[in-house]
Amino acid sequence: xxxxxxxxxxxxxxxxxxxxxxxxxxxxxxxxxxxxxxxxxxxxxxxxxxxxxxxxxxxxxxxxxxxxxxxxxxxxxxxxxxxxxxxxxxxxxxxxxxxxxxxxxxxxxxxxxxxxxxxxxxxx
Amino acid sequence: xxxxxxxxxxxxxxxxxxxxxxxxxxxxxxxxxxxxxxxxxxxxxxxxxxxxxxxxxxxxxxxxxxxxxxxxxxxxxxxxxxxxxxxxxxxxxxxxxxxxxxxxxxxxxxxxxxxxxxxxxxxxxxxxxxxxxxxxxxxxxxxxxxxxxxxxxxxxxxxxxxxxxxx
Numbered sequence: 001x002x003x004x005x006x007x008x009x010x011x012x013x014x015x016x017x018x019x020x021x022x023x024x025x026x027x028x029x030x031x032x033x034x035x036x037x038x039x040x041x042x043x044x045x046x047x048x049x050x051x052x053x054x055x056x057x058x059x060x061x062x063x064x065x066x067x068x069x070x071x072x073x074x075x076x077x078x079x080x081x082x083x084x085x086x087x088x089x090x091x092x093x094x095x096x097x098x099x100x101x102x103x104x105x106x107x108x109x110x111x112x113x114x115x116x117x118x119x120x121x122x123x124x
Numbered sequence: 125x126x127x128x129x130x131x132x133x134x135x136x137x138x139x140x141x142x143x144x145x146x147x148x149x150x151x152x153x154x155x156x157x158x159x160x161x162x163x164x165x166x167x168x169x170x171x172x173x174x175x176x177x178x179x180x181x182x183x184x185x186x187x188x189x190x191x192x193x194x195x196x197x198x199x200x201x202x203x204x205x206x207x208x209x210x211x212x213x214x215x216x217x218x219x220x221x222x223x224x225x226x227x228x229x230x231x232x233x234x235x236x237x238x239x240x241x242x243x244x245x246x247x248x249x250x251x252x253x254x255x256x257x258x259x260x261x262x263x264x265x266x267x268x269x270x271x272x273x274x275x276x277x278x279x280x281x282x283x284x285x286x287x288x289x290x291x
Contacts, residue, residue, distance in 0.1 A: 008226055009234030013272055016241040020268035027262040
């Protein structure tokens with residue numbers, strides 16, 4: 001009788017979870033999302049939107065740290081920061097919708113705006 | 125034998141009713157309060173279809189599954205939910221069929237997890253086609269994790285009910 005959990009079941013469950021993980025990773029790296037047109041910066045001083053079409057440089061202060069961001073060739077990145085961990089600088093360049101850079105000590109987030117993340121509708 | 129055909133027809137009709145009732149139960153249960161995820165459902169109707177597949181025959185299960193999809197779209201859904209359900213149901217049916225070949229190597233637990241996962245994959249593929257965008261698939265990993273949990277739940281129900289005599 002088919003009663004206990006068998007090896008085949010374990011293989012199926014592992015395969016499903018592995019598939020879930022790989023799809024998640026694919027989306028975490030933004031392979032299917034489209035190139036964004038603008039980026040939204042939130043910092044202590046408020047919010048600011050940058051167009052990715054033009055090359056700009058912007059320096060600002062947030063939570064006692066000084067950061068510089070740059071847009072270049074449709075990509076945006078944090079060029080320098082005097083925060084201790086520099087995760088935001090190491091996050092590199094982002095350009096696809098939904099991608100984001102965060103600097104926790106300075107309380108700064110930089111996000112490419114556009115669709116993504118929200119559910120379009122629900123299947124019955 | 126006429127009496128056997130009548131018995132089979134009655135059993136099919138009864139299992140279809142059970143599947144419909146379970147679909148309805150899922151539609152009215154306030155599940156979104158417990159799990160705040162749209163689309164995450166236990167897939168209870170699959171219990172009836174899987175029991176039919178393994179206890180009666182794959183043909184009966186195909187009949188019940190198709191009829192259930194169309195009837196529940198007619199009663200509780202709309203055209204787009206029909207497209208999602210059809211593709212989900214087809215993939216889940218293929219999953220059952222595949223597991224039939226694996227025989228004793230898999231139990232009802234594995235089969236129902238596989239069917240739940242395939243159902244979600246089918247729905248998401250239909251959704252991506254309807255929307256013309258892959259962004260909806262980013263929601264699939266969460267649904268797959270839930271299909272493992274709910275698949276084990278329905279697997280338990282099927283294992284318990286599977287001890288009953290059907291024919």
